[in-house]
Every structure is written in C-alpha cells, then in structure tokens.
Amino acid sequence: TINAGDYIFYTDWMWTSFVVFSVSQSTMLAVGAIYYMLFTGVPGTATYYATIMTIYTWVAKGTWFALGYPYDFVVVPVWIPSAMLLDLSYWATRRNKHAAILIGGTMGGLSLPLFNMVNLLLVRDPLEVAFKYPRPTLPAYMTPIEPQVGKFYNSPVALGSGAGAVLTVPMAALGAKLNTWTYK
Numbered sequence: 001t002i003n004a005g006d007y008i009f010y011t012d013w014m015w016t017s018f019v020v021f022s023v024s025q026s027t028m029l030a031v032g033a034i035y036y037m038l039f040t041g042v043p044g045t046a047t048y049y050a051t052i053m054t055i056y057t058w059v060a061k062g063t064w065f066a067l068g069y070p071y072d073f074v075v076v077p078v079w080i081p082s083a084m085l086l087d088l089s090y091w092a093t094r095r096n097k098h099a100a101i102l103i104g105g106t107m108g109g110l111s112l113p114l115f116n117m118v119n120l121l122l123v124r125d126p127l128e129v130a131f132k133y134p135r136p137t138l139p140a141y142m143t144p145i146e147p148q149v150g151k152f153y154n155s156p157v158a159l160g161s162g163a164g165a166v167l168t169v170p171m172a173a174l175g176a177k178l179n180t181w182t183y184k
Contacts, residue, residue, distance in 0.1 A: 015156040018120075022113035022160030025077050027171040029053070029112065030105050033083050034175030037100065043091035046104075050083030072123040078115040082108040086172075101172040109168030113160030 032053070033046035054076060061074040089104035090096070 018113070018117070018156040019160040019163065021077075022116060022156075023163050023167055025079070025116070026082065026109045026112040026164040026168045029079050029082060030086070030108055030168045030172040031175040031178075033086050033108075034100060034104070034172045035178050037086065037090055038097055038176050038179050041095065043087045043095070046083040046086040046090070047080060050079035053077075053079050075116075075120055075123055077112075078119045079112070081115050082112040085111055097176055101176055102169060105169035105172035106165045108172070109164030109166070110161045113157050113164055117157045 029050060033049045036049045037043070037045040039045075057074070057076045061071075061076055064074045065071055085107040086100065086104035089107060090100040093099035093103070
C-alpha cells in the first residue's frame with residue numbers, strides 16, 4: 001500500500017485501480033486507527049495514526065522521486081480527513097466503541113475515495129506521465145480487463161465509496177477486536 005498512488009502510471013485500468021486502492025487504504029486506515037484510538041481511549045488518536053501514515057507515504061514518494069520517477073508518480077493518499085471523521089464519531093458519541101465502528105467506519109470508508117479523488121485532480125495528466133515513462137512488463141494477473149461501459153455509471157468514487165463503506169466497518173470491528181485478545 002505504501003506506493004498505492006502509482007496506479008496513476010497505469011492509465012489503461014486506472015479507474016479500476018482507484019477503486020481497489022480506495023478499498024485497501026480505507027480498510028487499512030480503519031484497522032489501525034480504531035485499534036490505536038480504542039487502545040488509548042482518546043479521540044484524536046486516529047488522526048495521529050493517519051498523520052504517521054501520511055509521513056511514511058511521503059518518505060516513499062521521496063524514494064521513488066530519488067530513483068528518477070516523476071514527482072506525481074506516487075500520489076500520497078489523503079488519510080487524515082477520514083481519520084478525523086473516525087475521531088469525531090468516537091468523541092460525539094461519548095466514547096462509544098460501537099458507534100466508532102459503525103458510524104466512524106462507514107464515514108471513513110465513504111469519505112476516503114472522495115478526498116483522494118480531489119487530491120488526484122491536482123496532479124499532472126496521467127497520460128503525459130505514462131508516455132514519458134513507459135510501463136514495465138506486467139505479470140498475467142495484472143493484465144487489464146476491458147472496461148464495462150456504463151457499469152456503476154463509470155464513477156470510481158461512487159464505487160470506491162460504496163465498497164469502502166461496506167468493507168471498512170468489519171475492518172474497524174477487527175481493529176477493535178485486536179484490543180481484546182487474551183493470551184490464555
């Protein structure tokens with residue numbers, strides 16, 4: 001996930017990749033942020049976790065740039081606003097763990113693709129990047145599938161948000177469960 005932004009390099013299936021990465025990033029955020037927030041019991045811890053994740057990704061972006069790739073090759077995911085919604089749901093419900101999982105997980109999964117798409121609108125044209133830096137050879141399982149026109153109204157944000165909202169709630173529950181393991 002650390003270089004999840006490099007989907008912009010693969011223009012043939014970049015919208016499909018956007019959905020896949022939206023789901024992976026929102027579920028990853030939910031597990032870690034809920035875990036740390038419930039571990040400390042302090043609203044704001046989820047945002048702190050997302051800030052650390054953002055810093056890690058900026059380091060990865062710097063590494064790719066140092067290797068000669070374009071600055072926009074890795075687009076840093078926008079985790080912080082979605083984590084703030086997780087914190088808000090926990091704080092507004094007077095530290096209700098289940099509300100943090102259900103409401104916070106849903107809001108986090110719904111919002112992350114939206115914030116990421118806004119971020120992507122600000123980067124260079126992916127076609128320009130792709131022509132300047134030719135694609136590496138891909139393994140068979142990465143071969144793009146022809147797009148199905150009209151399916152989901154061609155909206156990667158809507159599909160990513162829908163899938164993210166559904167999958168982020170059980171991942172948030174997993175993050176909460178990690179606090180209650182016993183080693184007996």
